[in-house]
Amino acid sequence: MPFRANRLNLARRYLWGALVAALIPLVLIATLYDRYSANLVDNLITNRVNAHLEGAAVRMSNFMAVQVNKLESIVDLPDTTDFFLDRDNNAISPLMRDFLLLEVESPDVYAIELSRVSGETIATVPANRARRRPNDHNLLPLVQQGAVEILGPVLPSGGRPGWFLIRMPVFLNQERIGIVSLRMRLSSLTELAAQLIEPGVYNPQIVVFDRVRLTPVGTRAEEAEIFARSRQFLPGWRVQLVDGGGDLEEPRDRIRYVLLIAAVISALGLVVLFLKMSQRLSSYLVPLNEGAQAIADGNFGMSVSEDGPGELGSLARSYNRMREQLEKLIASRVEVERRAALGGMAAGIAHEIRNPLATVVTTVHGLRRNEKDAERQRMFEVISAEITRVDKTIGEFLNYAKPSPPVREPVLIREAFRTIRTLLATTAHEKDIVIDLSGDSSLQLDIDRAHFSQILLNLTLNGIDAMPAGGHLKLRAYREGGNVVVSVADDGAGMDADTRDKVLRPFFTTRGKGSGLGLPVTKQLVETNGGEMSIESEVGHGTTVTLVFPRKEAATGRTA
Amino acid sequence: MRKVFLILVAFAGLVLALPVTADDELRVKAGCLYPLTGPGALYGRDSAVAIKLAQQTLESRKDLGYPQIDVIIEDSRSKSLRSLQIARRLVEEDQVDFLCGVVNSSVARAVSGFAREAEVFFIGTDHASPTLTGEDLHPYYFRVSNDTRQSMRAGAKYIQETYGGRAEPLKIAFIGPDYEYGYQAWDDLKTFLAQQDMDFEVTGEYWPKVFETDFTPYIQHLMATPTDVVVNGQWGLDFVTFVKQAEQLDLFGQVEFMNFDAGGNYEVLAELENDMPLGLVLSARHHVNWPPTDANRDFVEAFRDEAGRYPSYAAQGAYAGILAIAEAVRQAGGVGDKDRLRESFRHLSLALPEDPEGFRSKMDPDSHQMLQVQAIGRTIYNNSFAPAKVMLGDWRIYYPPDDWPVLGDGS
Numbered sequence: 016m017p018f019r020a021n022r023l024n025l026a027r028r029y030l031w032g033a034l035v036a037a038l039i040p041l042v043l044i045a046t047l048y049d050r051y052s053a054n055l056v057d058n059l060i061t062n063r064v065n066a067h068l069e070g071a072a073v074r075m076s077n078f079m080a081v082q083v084n085k086l087e088s089i090v091d092l093p094d095t096t097d098f099f100l101d102r103d104n105n106a107i108s109p110l111m112r113d114f115l116l117l118e119v120e121s122p123d124v125y126a127i128e129l130s131r132v133s134g135e136t137i138a139t140v141p142a143n144r145a146r147r148r149p150n151d152h153n154l155l156p157l158v159q160q161g162a163v164e165i166l167g168p169v170l171p172s173g174g175r176p177g178w179f180l181i182r183m184p185v186f187l188n189q190e191r192i193g194i195v196s197l198r199m200r201l202s203s204l205t206e207l208a209a210q211l212i213e214p215g216v217y218n219p220q221i222v223v224f225d226r227v228r229l230t231p232v233g234t235r236a237e238e239a240e241i242f243a244r245s246r247q248f249l250p251g252w253r254v255q256l257v258d259g260g261g262d263l264e265e266p267r268d269r270i271r272y273v274l275l276i277a278a279v280i281s282a283l284g285l286v287v288l289f290l291k292m293s294q295r296l297s298s299y300l301v302p303l304n305e306g307a308q309a310i311a312d313g314n315f316g317m318s319v320s321e322d323g324p325g326e327l328g329s330l331a332r333s334y335n336r337m338r339e340q341l342e343k344l345i346a347s348r349v350e351v352e353r354r355a356a357l358g359g360m361a362a363g364i365a366h367e368i369r370n371p372l373a374t375v376v377t378t379v380h381g382l383r384r385n386e387k388d389a390e391r392q393r394m395f396e397v398i399s400a401e402i403t404r405v406d407k408t409i410g411e412f413l414n415y416a417k418p419s420p421p422v423r424e425p426v427l428i429r430e431a432f433r434t435i436r437t438l439l440a441t442t443a444h445e446k447d448i449v450i451d452l453s454g455d456s457s458l459q460l461d462i463d464r465a466h467f468s469q470i471l472l473n474l475t476l477n478g479i480d481a482m483p484a485g486g487h488l489k490l491r492a493y494r495e496g497g498n499v500v501v502s503v504a505d506d507g508a509g510m511d512a513d514t515r516d517k518v519l520r521p522f523f524t525t526r527g528k529g530s531g532l533g534l535p536v537t538k539q540l541v542e543t544n545g546g547e548m549s550i551e552s553e554v555g556h557g558t559t560v561t562l563v564f565p566r567k568e569a570a571t572g573r574t575a
Numbered sequence: 576m577r578k579v580f581l582i583l584v585a586f587a588g589l590v591l592a593l594p595v596t597a598d599d600e601l602r603v604k605a606g607c608l609y610p611l612t613g614p615g616a617l618y619g620r621d622s623a624v625a626i627k628l629a630q631q632t633l634e635s636r637k638d639l640g641y642p643q644i645d646v647i648i649e650d651s652r653s654k655s656l657r658s659l660q661i662a663r664r665l666v667e668e669d670q671v672d673f674l675c676g677v678v679n680s681s682v683a684r685a686v687s688g689f690a691r692e693a694e695v696f697f698i699g700t701d702h703a704s705p706t707l708t709g710e711d712l713h714p715y716y717f718r719v720s721n722d723t724r725q726s727m728r729a730g731a732k733y734i735q736e737t738y739g740g741r742a743e744p745l746k747i748a749f750i751g752p753d754y755e756y757g758y759q760a761w762d763d764l765k766t767f768l769a770q771q772d773m774d775f776e777v778t779g780e781y782w783p784k785v786f787e788t789d790f791t792p793y794i795q796h797l798m799a800t801p802t803d804v805v806v807n808g809q810w811g812l813d814f815v816t817f818v819k820q821a822e823q824l825d826l827f828g829q830v831e832f833m834n835f836d837a838g839g840n841y842e843v844l845a846e847l848e849n850d851m852p853l854g855l856v857l858s859a860r861h862h863v864n865w866p867p868t869d870a871n872r873d874f875v876e877a878f879r880d881e882a883g884r885y886p887s888y889a890a891q892g893a894y895a896g897i898l899a900i901a902e903a904v905r906q907a908g909g910v911g912d913k914d915r916l917r918e919s920f921r922h923l924s925l926a927l928p929e930d931p932e933g934f935r936s937k938m939d940p941d942s943h944q945m946l947q948v949q950a951i952g953r954t955i956y957n958n959s960f961a962p963a964k965v966m967l968g969d970w971r972i973y974y975p976p977d978d979w980p981v982l983g984d985g986s
Binding site: 113116117119120122123141142143171174175176200202203206209212214230231232233234 | 654655656659660681684685688706710711753755758761762765779780781782783784785786789791792793795796
């Protein structure tokens with residue numbers, strides 16, 4: 016029967032159900048994970064970026080505070096006040112010069128400028144770092160924070176770096192008498208934002224009043240899309256993050272695609288797995304189904320493979336056993352019915368044939384006794400012989416149809432064997448057959464003595480018939496697993512399988528004069544006495560008939 | 576009582592010392608400032624060894640009328656104010672006849688300013704800003720080592736020779752230390768390139784501070800702008816750090832990288848060993864493997880015998896400084912007549928280890944700058960001067976002009 020892969024059998028239905036049950040949570044979890052992780056990443060990035068931005072703004076505030084402190088120390092020097100009071104000379108005292116020189120040792124400070132209230136620079140320390148006033152001086156951003164003013168930034172130009180001024184007025188009796196400025200290295204401030212650089216993602220910029228944009232290395236920055244901004248660390252000054260030219264979403268999208276592909280691959284894997292499982296399950300269940308249908312159709316010859324896993328293998332084994340038992344049951348039922356029919360028929364034959372035959376025999380006997388003619392006497396003898404033969408056949412038939420119940424007694428096998436050999440000695444000698452007895456001489460059987468003799472006689476005669484050109488006839492008796500085994504073996508013509516199958520049927524014979532009842536009767540006698548008979552035969556090598564009688568505890572305590 | 580005793584001992588010492596110096600030979604006193612601790616200390620230590628070698632040389636030339644020079648070496652720590660105070664003390668207390676040395680140009684400007692006020696000759700041996708021989712120039716300042724102007728002149732020629740025939744303007748970015756030395760180097764390079772009709776375009780100017788430790792933002796900016804050539808003006812540890820960081824970020828894979836003044840210094844090559852990339856265009860004021868003359872080999876080996884290592888260019892500068900003082904004093908017949916001494920310096924001509932065959936270092940009488948040959952090479956494998964694994968080779972040689980160029984604002 017072809018494999019019906021397209022039918023939605025029960026196993027497949029269950030598997031598809033399980034597949035759907037597995038896929039729905041997978042899809043749900045993948046969707047939820049994608050949504051929540053995206054939000055989580057957004058929040059994390061935003062929080063982190065804001066924290067870093069604020070960190071940079073704090074660093075810049077601190078940097079400016081340190082510079083303002085430095086400036087205050089200079090402004091508060093009495094020498095500074097003296098310097099501005101001495102309007103004519105404006106000489107810096109050696110002590111003050113050294114102090115100022117010490118302050119400009121810092122790479123963050125280019126120079127310290129001392130100016131009049133009008134803005135005119137009187138002195139620069141170091142003197143050789145005097146500067147030219149930038150062209151756009153009046154346009155420079157100017158912010159006031161507390162007492163200090165921050166002027167700038169002046170962007171790098173003409174092969175010189177950028178700078179900005181932190182300046183503070185010097186007061187005497189609440190009157191401004193001069194201004195001290197620190198000319199600061201612009202990059203020293205902007206470099207504090209360098210930690211924020213994420214190449215290809217975003218870049219930090221320092222913006223002043225949204226019109227001057229600086230890179231972390233103190234150069235002019237291009238306007239770009241702003242991602243985040245810090246608070247103002249000076250009035251108008253803040254740090255912001257701008258688009259760095261890369262795609263911010265790209266890494267996250269890539270992860271999402273990878274997850275999506277992983278989910279789809281998992282789902283496909285599940286489908287393939289379930290399909291395979293379904294096919295495998297069907298490959299075990301379909302033969303079972305077909306076998307059951309075959310039994311229903313009366314075909315007991317269809318066995319099922321028992322290789323299936325777990326319960327399926329067990330089910331297949333049970334099925335095969337059930338099939339065999341059923342076959343035997345039906346066969347034995349047929350046999351019983353056949354016997355019953357034969358029994359009825361035998362009773363009729365006995366009544367309708369044997370009685371007239373008895374009359375015929377008596378009559379023939381009387382006729383022969385009175386007959387003088389030798390020819391006619393021979394004819395009467397033939398009639399008598401034939402009638403005797405018919406009677407014998409009817410006797411055997413009656414035996415088969417209605418066997419006499421066994422009367423069991425302990426029988427020494429050795430004796431039974433010897434009796435048989437004596438009986439057959441002459442015939443065997445004529446046919447050049449050697450009869451060989453072997454086995455455990457002490458073995459006994461609990462059996463009907465006449466039946467056992469009949470059994471052995473039938474089997475040995477069959478054996479002798481199978482060896483027309485002489486041979487060996489072996490009778491053996493031995494113990495096997497507690498059972499007593501008796502075997503009768505010849506090395507005669509043997510039988511083919513077909514003959515062997517039919518040989519136990521009544522009236523089947525290969526001999527011209529055989530009744531076809533010898534072996535069926537023998538088998539019946541064996542079974543009546545509680546034994547089993549089996550026949551092994553091979554053409555050209557002979558036949559062995561084995562009788563197995565189950566062990567029974569004898570009254571003497573010996574096994575039999 | 577104790578004070579009186581000390582004065583007496585000092586006087587006795589002076590009396591004992593005088594007959595030897597006054598009678599037999601001319602002795603002069605020089606006070607040199609070099610960083611002996613902190614960044615740049617190797618330059619100072621190399622200079623000290625070279626000064627000793629110079630004294631030995633003078634000792635051997637005593638018979639030729641050369642004076643013996645006593646040298647006091649002080650640790651400047653590359654700080655301006657400290658250097659200024661040391662210079663004052665050397666002049667006022669130690670009564671030195673000459674100030675010498677100084678690695679950092681900012682420090683040198685402070686010391687030079689003081690030398691002018693104190694009317695004491697200051698012989699520069701290692702700093703290289705042209706400002707000192709330009710706007711800061713005064714009658715008491717002379718410099719015996721190449722300055723950045725000579726390096727940049729040679730560098731501009733190198734660039735012109737390499738890229739001169741291009742159809743498009745050459746894109747150049749500059750990164751140099753944020754002080755006079757760096758500014759001047761870049762100004763001069765641009766001027767010399769323009770003088771040679773080199774068609775170029777500046778794609779960036781960056782000024783990290785001296786002794787910076789993280790150049791990453793600068794390197795990232797250099798790499799973000801399309802550039803053909805990056806000219807670097809850093810020196811010493813700054814240059815070493817920059818090269819290491821730039822190599823990690825693969826700057827050298829993107830651009831041609833050049834440093835004409837100090838990048839090829841042996842100190843840098845020894846420090847970087849195998850980390851020094853190949854193919855960089857570098858130079859220095861003196862090379863241990865160029866010129867291939869006996870004088871240079873002898874100097875390098877003598878230094879190695881003395882110090883156990885090969886010399887950085889600072890050594891040759893210091894050696895030249897002492898020899899220059901000796902030569903000028905010999906020609907002037909002493910230190911008494913400062914005008915004669917100045918004239919001797921102005922027309923000084925010396926055979927130095929860094930001079931190739933047939934060339935003598937010569938002082939430019941107007942700028943007080945020694946004119947010397949500049950050799951530019953490329954980094955190649957060379958194990959001959961351990962611990963350096965990479966040295967300069969593939970040389971191109973640039974002789975100085977007859978008249979020292981005056982550029983821009985008169986510097």
